[in-house]
Amino acid sequence: MSLDYIPLLVLFLIAILFSAIAIIVPSVLGPQRPTKTKLAPIESGMIPFHDARRRFPVHYYVVAVLFILFDIEVIFLYPWAVLLGQLGLFGLIEMGVFVLLLLVGYVYVWRKGALDWN
Template identity: 50%
Template structure:
């Protein structure tokens, strides 16, 4: 029983040991610098951020993000079937066609409701 898990256990132990070793080496050998204010300021894409920490995103940002994740994950389910379509046969092709049509209908519904409009 243990022999089946032995390579995975060895891999996890060695990976953890390498992580701990690198952290210890970084603490011992790494350059130690004094903290300065400019290192603690928010910084993104090469431009210092001027946005307040309490900046609020509009609801449309979250709505579009959730819709993107929803449709992205649904399309991801097509990949395994597409890779083995010959093995699954005609039934899988019909089922995937129905899935894509329903996905398209849902997209049209969301689009017509104005959920993709940036406000």
């Protein structure tokens, strides 16, 4: 049984080797010309104008959590779509109930105003 894991171990070691080479070789062989402009912190191509430790509105986090929640729920549609022929009418009804529950949750969140960006 342990011999079956040897190819996986070799693949893991090769991945570590390639990633180490990709990090070390450019830093050793690449040009080293640091300037004040190059060392300045940049956020998405813009000079930062606030402190990095400023507070974000709670609404930002609520929208982020809701996006992740509904995004992960949609992932469950892919295995169902692959097996739809094998599941038959029962699988179709079950997925209809699942999508209906997602829709009810979405309408609830929308009515509560969690998706309004003011």
